[in-house]
Amino acid sequence: MSAAAKAPSPLLFFPAIFLLALSLLASPSTSDTESFIFGGCSQLKYLPGSPYENGINSVLTSFVNNAMFAPYNNFTVPAGTTSADTIYGVFQCRGDLDQSSCSRCVARAVSQVGTLCSGACGGALQLDGCFVKYDNSTFLGVEDKTVVIKKCGPGSDSYDADALARRDAVLGYIGASNGDGAAYKFYRDGWSGGMRAVAQCVQDLSPGECQDCLGEAIGQLKSNCGAARWADMFLAKCYVRYSEGGDHSHDGHDHNDDDEIEKTLAILIGLIAGVTLVIVFLSFLGKACDSAKEGK
Numbered sequence: 001m002s003a004a005a006k007a008p009s010p011l012l013f014f015p016a017i018f019l020l021a022l023s024l025l026a027s028p029s030t031s032d033t034e035s036f037i038f039g040g041c042s043q044l045k046y047l048p049g050s051p052y053e054n055g056i057n058s059v060l061t062s063f064v065n066n067a068m069f070a071p072y073n074n075f076t077v078p079a080g081t082t083s084a085d086t087i088y089g090v091f092q093c094r095g096d097l098d099q100s101s102c103s104r105c106v107a108r109a110v111s112q113v114g115t116l117c118s119g120a121c122g123g124a125l126q127l128d129g130c131f132v133k134y135d136n137s138t139f140l141g142v143e144d145k146t147v148v149i150k151k152c153g154p155g156s157d158s159y160d161a162d163a164l165a166r167r168d169a170v171l172g173y174i175g176a177s178n179g180d181g182a183a184y185k186f187y188r189d190g191w192s193g194g195m196r197a198v199a200q201c202v203q204d205l206s207p208g209e210c211q212d213c214l215g216e217a218i219g220q221l222k223s224n225c226g227a228a229r230w231a232d233m234f235l236a237k238c239y240v241r242y243s244e245g246g247d248h249s250h251d252g253h254d255h256n257d258d259d260e261i262e263k264t265l266a267i268l269i270g271l272i273a274g275v276t277l278v279i280v281f282l283s284f285l286g287k288a289c290d291s292a293k294e295g296k
């Protein structure tokens, strides 16, 4: 710090401003429903100003407009002369969201994916309460069990058979298809033994494919996360999450470690950035005074 105070270099500003920006970015999002889970873009780029760009804009606009009335929809938009220029898109809200939360969530997801994947042929983004995806490869109606993101919370105090049994019970409950003749449920949530689980498929799958996808997610959870107190398994077309006590935003009492660390880190980084800026500013003033004196 004394070195910085003696020789203020304009270069120092950049890390400080960068850190400040980082800390702003890391600040918690407006609501749990809109908290970020994952995002990804295709490697392929389209030509700026091409009809493809208009196609993407039209798909993203359709997401936002449709999400005011429906929790799910898919789109196929021709965006040029060849079949390579057809854009497919899908959005879906978590099954328990009301329409206004759904609409807000999709609007936020669209604005984030537009920034994240600017220039890319395709993009996908999952927030806590909704999912959006578009691409020029046909993914609509195609089952895809690729693991996109998995998170395992801390384990139980002891790696005990009881915790594993409760995990299995809640996963068994959430994975059971409703064979009661009612409409197949692409979204389910429920409690079992003090644990809450949520499962969701993207609705372009058939009930059979959805069931298969959820089975894979549950298997992955069991083999990857042991007796974790909470865990998330997001595959490309379905997800399963569970948690002790039922707070899936992971900011409840026993499973808030990650979020708390993130917040603390954000505050710390902000502080360091602030202090650095002040020091740099003061030392600049000092230099300016010195050279003013020397100039006389």
Ligand SMILES: *[C@@H]1O[C@H](CO)[C@@H](O)[C@H](O)[C@H]1NC(C)=O
Pocket: 044, 045, 046, 083, 084, 085, 121, 136, 137, 138
């Ligand atoms: C998607 O578009 C890109 C760029 O125009 C093209 O290279 C690629 O082949 C297209 N992909 C498909 C599956 O059509």
Ligand SMILES: *[C@@H]1O[C@H](CO)[C@@H](O)[C@H](O)[C@H]1NC(C)=O
Pocket: 073, 074, 075, 140, 141, 203, 204, 205
């Ligand atoms: C796409 O949406 C239409 C209604 O807009 C629906 O009839 C069709 O089944 C959907 N396709 C898929 C693959 O979900």
